[in-house]
Structures are given as structure tokens and as C-alpha cells.
Amino acid sequence: xxxxxxxxxxxxxxxxxxxxxxxxxxxxxxxxxxxxxxxxxxxxxxxxxxxxxxxxxxxxxxxxxxxxxxxxxxxxxxxxxxxxxxxxxxxxxxxxxxxxxxxxxxxxxxxxxxxxxxxxxxxxxxxxxxxxxxxxxxxxxxxxxxxxxxxxxxxxxxxxxxxxxxxxxxxxxxxxxxxxxxxxxxxxxxxxxxxxxxxxxxxxxxxxxxxxxxxxxxxxxxxxxxxxxxxxxxxxxxxxxxxxxxxxxxxxxxxxxxxxxxxxxxxxxxxxxxxxxxxxxxxxxxxxxxxxxxxxxxxxxxx
Amino acid sequence: xxxxxxxxxxxxxxxxxxxxxxxxxxxxxxxxxxxxxxxxxxxxxxxxxxxxxxxxxxxxxxxxxxxxxxxxxxxxxxxxxxxxxxxxxxxxxxxxxxxxxxxxxxxxxxxxxxxxxxxxxxxxxxxxxxxxxxxxxxxxxxxxxxxxxxxxxxxxxxxxxxxxxxxxxxxxxxxxxxxxxxxxxxxxxxxxxxxxxxxxxxxxxxxxxxxxxxxxxxxxxxxxxxxxxxxxxxxxxxxxxxxxxxxxxxxxxxxxxxxxxxxxxxxxxxxxxxxxxxxxxxxxxxxxxxxxxxxxxx
Numbered sequence: 309x310x311x312x313x314x315x316x317x318x319x320x321x322x323x324x325x326x327x328x329x330x331x332x333x334x335x336x337x338x339x340x341x342x343x344x345x346x347x348x349x350x351x352x353x354x355x356x357x358x359x360x361x362x363x364x365x366x367x368x369x370x371x372x373x374x375x376x377x378x379x380x381x382x383x384x385x386x387x388x389x390x391x392x393x394x395x396x397x398x399x400x401x402x403x404x405x406x407x408x409x410x411x412x413x414x415x416x417x418x419x420x421x422x423x424x425x426x427x428x429x430x431x432x433x434x435x436x437x438x439x440x441x442x443x444x445x446x447x448x449x450x451x452x453x454x455x456x457x458x459x460x461x462x463x464x465x466x467x468x469x470x471x472x473x474x475x476x477x478x479x480x481x482x483x484x485x486x487x488x489x490x491x492x493x494x495x496x497x498x499x500x501x502x503x504x505x506x507x508x509x510x511x512x513x514x515x516x517x518x519x520x521x522x523x524x525x526x527x528x529x530x531x532x533x534x535x536x537x538x539x540x541x542x543x544x545x546x547x548x549x550x551x552x553x554x555x556x557x558x559x560x561x562x563x564x565x566x567x568x569x570x571x572x573x574x575x576x577x578x579x580x581x582x583x584x585x586x587x588x589x590x591x592x593x594x595x596x597x598x599x600x601x602x603x604x605x606x607x608x609x610x611x
Numbered sequence: 612x613x614x615x616x617x618x619x620x621x622x623x624x625x626x627x628x629x630x631x632x633x634x635x636x637x638x639x640x641x642x643x644x645x646x647x648x649x650x651x652x653x654x655x656x657x658x659x660x661x662x663x664x665x666x667x668x669x670x671x672x673x674x675x676x677x678x679x680x681x682x683x684x685x686x687x688x689x690x691x692x693x694x695x696x697x698x699x700x701x702x703x704x705x706x707x708x709x710x711x712x713x714x715x716x717x718x719x720x721x722x723x724x725x726x727x728x729x730x731x732x733x734x735x736x737x738x739x740x741x742x743x744x745x746x747x748x749x750x751x752x753x754x755x756x757x758x759x760x761x762x763x764x765x766x767x768x769x770x771x772x773x774x775x776x777x778x779x780x781x782x783x784x785x786x787x788x789x790x791x792x793x794x795x796x797x798x799x800x801x802x803x804x805x806x807x808x809x810x811x812x813x814x815x816x817x818x819x820x821x822x823x824x825x826x827x828x829x830x831x832x833x834x835x836x837x838x839x840x841x842x843x844x845x846x847x848x849x850x851x852x853x854x855x856x857x858x859x860x861x862x863x864x865x866x867x868x869x870x871x872x873x874x875x876x877x878x879x880x881x882x883x884x885x886x887x888x889x890x891x892x893x894x895x896x897x898x899x900x901x902x903x904x905x906x907x908x909x
Contacts, residue, residue, distance in 0.1 A: 329705060330721075333728055336757075429883070431840050547824075579735075580736045
């Protein structure tokens with residue numbers, strides 16, 4: 309028995325090391341999970357979270373009155389699917405191109421440059437977009453369209469699905485290209501040697517060696533993104549369109565809705581209900597996606 | 612013939628990549644050039660890559676006192692980034708090292724405790740209520756520092772994996788036989804060996820702090836605590852934001868009408884961009900490595 313006690317004592321310093329992080333995660337991550345019950349309460353600022361009365365599902369009923377809820381769910385899912393398909397395709401193409409570059413220095417230079425957009429905050433990206441699209445001073449209206457038929461970008465919803473997709477791809481393709489590139493450089497070079505001896509051209513090699521070898525990574529990354537289809541990049545959908553109300557039809561996602569309901573229109577009930585749905589559906593999907601990844605490619609699964 | 616064909620292919624390959632790189636860089640040039648463009652030229656010709664008349668007025672305006680708020684925001688941003696990154700790295704290492712020890716009792720429970728935060732979260736509403744009603748962080752320095760950014764489960768896992776894969780168990784045993792405590796093991800053996808990973812994570816965490824504007828948007832309304840990103844955010848919706856300070860300070864309200872707002876906006880964006888672009892070349896290899904190691908899960 310004293311031996312066992314000793315064993316635990318030996319680990320006390322290690323547990324002490326984990327203490328600050330544990331406290332932080334409890335506060336920052338676990339307590340808000342409990343706060344999700346707010347979705348079932350009629351929140352009253354003076355009563356606070358615990359004392360506010362329950363009101364069953366009425367927050368959800370209010371949320372689904374009108375078209376708002378469906379629209380934001382449609383946008384969140386729709387954009388995510390477009391981003392997954394186009395983003396993956398672009399990243400794979402760029403990764404294959406990078407791999408074909410023979411010079412080490414050139415390859416490193418390309419890698420460095422395509423990551424630059426990833427480094428920049430969404431706020432600054434929104435300035436760049438504004439410099440191109442501004443009604444009065446924008447590059448496109450002034451220089452490309454020469455002031456004739458100037459387009460009022462920030463009030464025309466029809467352009468925004470394209471603009472947002474472009475911005476998202478521009479910002480993220482470097483990052484995902486590097487991930488695929490890391491897989492490609494891990495492919496056994498003898499495959500390619502054997503293939504070129506057999507007379508296979510570059511294209512044939514890509515189709516019959518590179519792509520099959522990338523398959524586990526593609527599946528894993530896609531599943532993980534599918535696990536996150538109920539989440540959106542708040543900055544992309546709020547900041548880039550500059551919060552324009554006229555564009556809400558095509559820019560409102562669950563995240564921007566929750567923010568607006570909570571901090572702009574002060575409608576805690578609906579914000580909490582939308583947030584609850586996002587957390588719950590998000591959890592189910594992430595969990596399910598990981599179970600599948602685990603079956604296909606154990607190493608890359610989250611658990 | 613075949614050689615010639617290959618040469619063409621190489622040219623096309625590089626051409627494609629160069630075009631891609633141009634698409635990545637050219638948008639930045641537009642705001643950089645615009646920030647150096649004469650204000651009247653901007654009014655007449657708009658933002659352009661080849662302006663008729665250049666000017667450094669936007670920058671002299673900011674540095675010459677018109678941009679007190681910008682410089683103040685810069686100090687806030689630097690402070691938050693330095694303190695936040697240092698604290699976050701320390702917390703991450705302190706959590707990751709015990710988790711990497713195979714002999715630690717309850718190790719799996721702690722690993723799950725970290726990992727579960729990646730699967731499930733309470734979202735904005737409960738977090739906002741907690742931080743504002745319980746911890747009263749609204750309009751404090753802590754609002755920029757603490758919520759969400761201080762400790763990231765993903766970084767803990769990356770760090771732990773690095774410890775388990777690069778630091779041999781025999782080494783730890785040798786230190787223990789020599790009578791070293793856990794703290795000396797960590798500071799004298801583990802941390803020096805993990806420098807590449809620490810640099811990678813420090814860059815990523817620092818980037819997160821420098822670029823963060825969401826905490827400021829949610830929790831800060833007092834411009835005293837605005838970071839550069841929050842100032843930029845505010846200027847986008849309120850062009851007069853900078854000038855309103857200058858006006859109240861000098862006591863003249865008519866000053867606002869002739870302020871170079873169009874160019875100043877872009878120069879503040881460039882100033883916000885600068886530290887990252889300056890640090891990036893030094894951290895480039897760490898960043899690429901970080902993405903390669905942990906990217907699939909990120």
C-alpha cells in the first residue's frame with residue numbers, strides 16, 4: 309500500500325503542470341457547453357442564466373417562423389459544399405504542380421508565396437476586396453469598367469456567391485495544397501520510375517499513381533470538412549461583405565445569424581436556439597465523420 | 612523531340628505557378644499602392660495599381676499625430692500578441708508534456724478531456740454570457756487575450772505527438788536516474804529538444820493573436836482597448852473614426868471634412884499587414900512544417 313501511495317506522489321508535479329490548462333479548458337470550453345440549455349429558456353438579463361424560466365421549444369418555434377432559419381442553413385451548407393469540391397480540386401492540382409517543379413529553390417519560393425493569403429486577417433482581406441469593389445473608388449468600377457455601367461457590388465446579391473467563393477479559395481488553397489503536397493512527396497519514387505520505364509507519360513502517372521496514393525488523404529480531409537459543414541468562417545461571411553444588409557440572402561450563415569441575433573438585435577432566444585442546433589448537428593457530424601475516417605485511415609482520425 | 616516537349620512542359624508548369632503566385636500577391640499591391648497615392652488622385656481615379664500621382668501623405672498624417680488611435684492600437688496589438696503567445700505556449704507545453712508520458716496514470720482521461728473540446732462546443736451565446744456576466748471582461752485588456760485563444764486543443768495534441776515521437780523514453784529515464792525532478796527534465800531536456808515545434812506553434816499562435824478581431828468585436832466597445840484589427844474593422848464602417856479623435860483633441864470639428872480618409876484607410880491596412888510579412892520569411896519553414904505535421908486535422 310505505501311508503495312502505491314508513493315507512486316501517485318511521484319506524479320504530483322506532472323498533474324500540477326496540467327492544472328492551469330485544465331482550469332482554462334473547463335472555463336473556456338466546458339462551462340459554455342452547459343450554457344447550451346439557454347436555448348430552452350426565456351432569457352432575462354436581470355435573472356441571469358440559471359434563474360431565467362424554462363420555455364420549452366418556443367425559441368426554436370420562433371427561429372423557424374419565416375424564411376430566415378432555412379436561408380441561413382441553406383447558405384451554410386451550400387457554401388461549404390462548394391468550398392469542399394472546388395477547394396479540394398484546386399489544392400490537388402497545385403500540389404501536383406509543385407511536385408513537378410525540379411528546382412528546390414523555385415519550389416520553396418512558390419510554397420512561400422501561395423501561403424501569404426492564409427496569413428492575413430479577414431479584416432485586411434475585406435480592405436483588399438473593398439479596394440477592388442468599392443462603388444466610388446473601386447479598381448473594378450473605375451479602371452476595368454471605366455466608370456461606365458459601374459456595378460454597385462455591395463448591394464447586388466447575385467455576385468456574392470462568386471466573390472465569397474473566390475475569396476475563400478484564394479485564402480485557403482495554399483494551406484491545403486501544402487497538405488496534399490506533403491502526401492505526394494511521401495510516395496515511393498520507385499513507382500514513378502517503374503511507370504516511366506513502362507512508357508507511361510506524366511499524365512498517366514498522375515492518374516494511375518499520384519491520385520490513388522492521395523486517395524486516403526482526400527477522403528480524410530473531405531470527411532473532416534463534411535464534419536464541419538454546419539460551421540462557417542464568420543469573418544468571410546460577415547466581414548468581407550461588410551455586413552451589408554442587402555446581401556443577407558446570400559451571405560447569412562448560422563454563425564453570422566447567431567452574432568447578429570445576440571449582439572445586434574438582442575434576441576438571445578433565437579441566437580441560443582440557432583447556436584444549439586449548430587453545436588448539436590456539428591457534434592453528430594464530426595463524430596460520424598471521424599468514425600468513418602477511423603475505418604479508412606486510422607492514423608489521420610481525430611480519435 | 613522528346614526533350615523539346617519536356618522543355619515546353621516545364622515552361623508551362625512554371626508559367627502556371629507564376630500566375631498563381633501573381634494572383635496571391637497582386638491584391639496586396641493594390642492596397643499598398645493605394646496607400647501611397649495622392650488623395651485627390653484617389654478621389655478621381657479610384658484605387659489603382661498605376662496612380663498618376665504618388666504621395667506619402669497618408670503615412671505622415673498617421674505618424675504625425677492624426678493616427679494617435681492607430682499607434683495606440685499598435686501598442687495594444689503588440690502587447691496582446693506577446694503576452695498571449697508566451698502564456699499560450701507555456702500552457703501548451705505544460706499540458707502536453709505530462710500527456711506524452713506513457714506512465715502517467717489517468718493519461719487517457721486527460722487526453723479525452725482535451726480532445727473532446729474539438730468535437731463539441733457551446734458556441735457564441737453561452738460563452739458570451741459567461742465572459743460578460745460572470746467574469747466581466749467587457750472592455751478590459753483580458754477580453755482580447757483570454758477567450759478562445761489562450762489554449763487550443765489542437766496545438767496541445769500536436770505538441771504531445773512531437774514529444775512522444777522525438778524524445779526517447781530512455782533519455783527521460785537517464786535524467787531520472789541522475790536525480791532530476793520533473794521540472795528540470797522539462798526545462799533542461801524536453802524544451803531544448805522541442806525547439807522546432809515550439810517555434811512552429813509560437814508562430815501560429817502569434818498569428819492568431821495578431822489577426823484576431825473577433826474578441827474585440829464581441830467584447831470591446833471602448834476604443835482604448837482596440838487592437839489594430841479592431842480599428843480597421845471600425846474604420847470600414849465608420850470612415851470618420853480616426854478623425855473624430857483628432858477633432859475632439861484639437862477642438863475643431865470642421866477638420867474632419869478635409870481628412871485623407873480614402874488613402875488613410877489603406878495605409879492603416881498596410882501597417883497592420885507589415886509585422887506578419889516581416890516575420891514570415893523567418894518562420895516560413897516552421898509554418899510549412901507545422902502544416903505538414905498537423906494540417907490534416909487542422
